[in-house]
Amino acid sequence: MNNSIAIIGAGLGGLTLARVLHVNGIAATVYEAEASPNARAQGGMLDIHENDGQLALKAAGLFEEFLAIIHPGGQATRVLDMNGNLLFDQPDDGTGGRPEVPRGELRRILLDSLPADTVQWGRKLASVTPLGDGRHILTFDDGSKATMNLLVGADGAWSKVRPIVSDAKPGYVGTTFIETYLFDSDVRYPACAKAVGSGSMMALTESKGIFAHREPNGVLHTYVILLKPRNWVDSIDFTDRAAALAAVAEEFRGWAPELTALITEGQTGPIPRPIHALPVGHRWERVAGVTLLGDAAHLMAPNGEGANMAMFDGAELGRAIAANPGDIEAAILAYEKDLFPRSAVAAAEGAQGNARLFGPDAAEKLVEFFTDSQPGN
DSSP states (O other): OBOSEEEEOOSHHHHHHHHHHHHTTOOOEEEESSSSTTSSOOOSEEEOOTTTHHHHHHHTTOHHHHHTTOOTTTTOEEEEOTTOOEEEEEOOOSOOSOOEEEHHHHHHHHHHTSOTTSEEETOOEEEEEEEETTEEEEEETTSOEEEESEEEEOOOTTOSSHHHHOOOOOEEEEEEEEEEEESSHHHHOHHHHHHHTTSEEEEEETTEEEEEEEEGGGEEEEEEEEEOOHHHHHTSOTTSHHHHHHHHHHTTTTSOHHHHHHHHTOSSOOEEEEEEEOOTTOOOOOOTTEEEOTHHHHOOOOSSOHHHHHHHHHHHHHHHHHHSTTOHHHHHHHHHHHHHHHHHHHHHHHHHHHHHHTSTTHHHHHHHHHHHHSTTO
């Protein structure tokens, strides 16, 4: 089986690339290790930015579909102190440039926009064999093979494609996110629902914080953030829901009950997510027929940019390929020329922002950041 373009990973970046190529009349195949589109939950809310994520959706011809899934009120932002006192409150008046949408719905829009055979599910990449002249043979876990002229690694933090072009490996940044959920919050947990408000809520002190998003249907999706060594995370048995929640909640002893209840009342097993990042300014020497996008290219600590940058990467690579018909190398060179400095700036800003976020006077610095970001300031 011969495919000109193979995209590894059916995340938002890989699907955006496939869609922009499709809009330009160029075929591609997306290979995804998961068995189906519904193999796992797709995470919570995403704020999609005017300067990258929304531009990518416009390039994909899906902007109207995106507008239809915006979560009203989702851009509202609140900052609290550990006692539950309100330090900053910015309502969502509909004029902001970062509307919130459910990640799963955004992925569905992208999937629905592609020909039915574009995504090959249950195809986990096992190895890549170079043939020369930029061509590679992919071998999958099921023994099947595919040959292509362009291989794009859109396969996330632990990319199987990245080692072809780079020796860089993600390193633990010292921060772990722990996810919990409350359901039917307005009825069952009204104090928590009031604290979170209609959009996002952030309560933090030096080295720790409780962030929460309101999702549709009264769901509160909480991210507990702790600056802890990896061995602390590994010492907790997260399969024991009650014990794990208690261990995490202990780190917030003395905090307001409407905040700690976001942890102690968690209705799903807490999910630890140790945060890793590639070196700031990660780049690679040109390897014929291979490139990366999204987290595979520039994994960074969460800063609201990851999904937006992945989609923008996909759109930019798709447009470069369309602008250089028959010349894959020219397309990749044009794409990477802009990718490297763009991602380096975002990674540096993200690292600096996270350092400020959990340093001394963290809540005050966050309020200052949001206040300075408001129009007219």
